[in-house]
Amino acid sequence: MPLLEVKNVDIEYKTANGTLKAVQDISFTLEEGERIGLVGESGCGKTTLAKSFMRLLPSNGEIANGEIIFKGENLVTKSPEEIRKLRWKDIAMISQSAMSALNPVYRVGDQIIEAIQAHSNMNNKQAYSRAVEVFKMVGLEEKRLRSYPHQMSGGMKQRAIIAMALTLEPALIIADEPTTALDVVVQDRILHQIIQLQREINSSMVFITHDISVVSETCNTIIVMYGGKMMEKASTRDFFKNPYHPYSLGLQNAFPSIADIGEELISIPGSPPDLMNPKPGCRFQDRCPFATELCQQEIPSLVEVSPEHFVACHFTEDVEKFRIESKKGETWEKVQERLLLTGTEG
Numbered sequence: 001m002p003l004l005e006v007k008n009v010d011i012e013y014k015t016a017n018g019t020l021k022a023v024q025d026i027s028f029t030l031e032e033g034e035r036i037g038l039v040g041e042s043g044c045g046k047t048t049l050a051k052s053f054m055r056l057l058p059s060n061g062e063i064a065n066g067e068i069i070f071k072g073e074n075l076v077t078k079s080p081e082e083i084r085k086l087r088w089k090d091i092a093m094i095s096q097s098a099m100s101a102l103n104p105v106y107r108v109g110d111q112i113i114e115a116i117q118a119h120s121n122m123n124n125k126q127a128y129s130r131a132v133e134v135f136k137m138v139g140l141e142e143k144r145l146r147s148y149p150h151q152m153s154g155g156m157k158q159r160a161i162i163a164m165a166l167t168l169e170p171a172l173i174i175a176d177e178p179t180t181a182l183d184v185v186v187q188d189r190i191l192h193q194i195i196q197l198q199r200e201i202n203s204s205m206v207f208i209t210h211d212i213s214v215v216s217e218t219c220n221t222i223i224v225m226y227g228g229k230m231m232e233k234a235s236t237r238d239f240f241k242n243p244y245h246p247y248s249l250g251l252q253n254a255f256p257s258i259a260d261i262g263e264e265l266i267s268i269p270g271s272p273p274d275l276m277n278p279k280p281g282c283r284f285q286d287r288c289p290f291a292t293e294l295c296q297q298e299i300p301s302l303v304e305v306s307p308e309h310f311v312a313c314h315f316t317e318d319v320e321k322f323r324i325e326s327k328k329g330e331t332w333e334k335v336q337e338r339l340l341l342t343g344t345e346g
């Protein structure tokens with residue numbers, strides 16, 4: 001049995017202007033010890049999906065459809081009290097805004113000890129020892145337990161948050177851009193630490209990032225999201241060797257450590273689609289160099305192009321041509337021109 005099964009999940013936000021469909025028909029499974037990277041540009045629904053696993057959506061957000069099965073039980077239908085029990089202990093989140101999760105007026109150690117005691121039967125001494133232990137695991141000295149958050153650097157605070165998230169050895173870790181606020185060198189070190197700890201405690205992980213090069217280093221499986229939908233899902237190795245979706249091809253161009261040295265860095269022109277009034281057809285049609293009339297009419301369904309490799313594109317047979325064309329700057333310049341002509345851009 002997989003640890004997590006996400007089945008046909010739709011998530012909506014009610015707004016003054018109507019309903020925004022932030023996540024549409026997302027399905028995947030996460031096995032024990034597996035690390036899945038959820039990637040896509042800002043606004044594609046990654047955080048919304050991750051928050052739904054902990055039922056931490058804002059009050060105007062709602063899981064409108066689907067099931068989220070964790071250890072065989074549907075999280076969607078659990079009571080708030082049952083969900084509270086799962087948080088931290090079974091499912092922990094390390095997020096981009098984690099640093100603000102530390103209360104500025106309490107010593108960091110006290111906050112960790114409180115978290116440990118809230119979810120276990122440890123006495124003060126045992127909880128303190130556990131806090132020292134997890135601090136060591138993330139490379140923080142014991143004396144840092146006595147620091148207030150403002151006495152720590154950004155990197156130290158993020159390590160403290162990781163320690164807090166991992167202290168109860170959760171089965172599922174959700175890491176949402178866990179290092180975005182840090183400088184590149186610290187980012188790299190902390191990413192490796194997260195993975196090492198995840199391996200040690202044999203957790204599974206959903207890793208959220210806009211940077212596919214990070215996924216190539218950290219995850220077994222990649223899910224590419226665009227406009228709230230899944231565009232491609234594959235093993236990381238297969239994805240980087242045999243990408244299919246034009247959006248994935250565009251993403252691979254845009255990240256320096258993936259593009260071969262000497263190759264041009266090309267970004268995808270345009271901006272993400274309107275999720276309030278989505279057009280019929282494929283979500284990526286406006287920015288896709290290869291879109292046809294069919295793409296404007298029909299939403300492509302996910303097809304399995306090779307074992308466990310799924311792609312939502314009408315033209316997967318043309319992938320060889322797409323791979324060649326997408327490497328050329330002019331291919332994307334034409335998209336830019338089209339966007340300007342149709343007034344879809346900005």
Ligand SMILES: Nc1ncnc2c1ncn2[C@@H]1O[C@H](COP(=O)(O)OP(=O)(O)OP(=O)(O)O)[C@@H](O)[C@H]1O
Pocket residue numbers: 013014015020022040041042043044045046047048049058060061210275
């Ligand atoms: N509370 C909210 N009310 C209304 N719309 C929201 C709310 N929170 C998010 N959204 C919208 O839902 C969509 C998905 O947002 P989400 O934050 O999940 O994307 P994301 O891919 O995680 O982006 P980022 O990387 O910027 O966090 C966006 O269009 C966003 O504007």
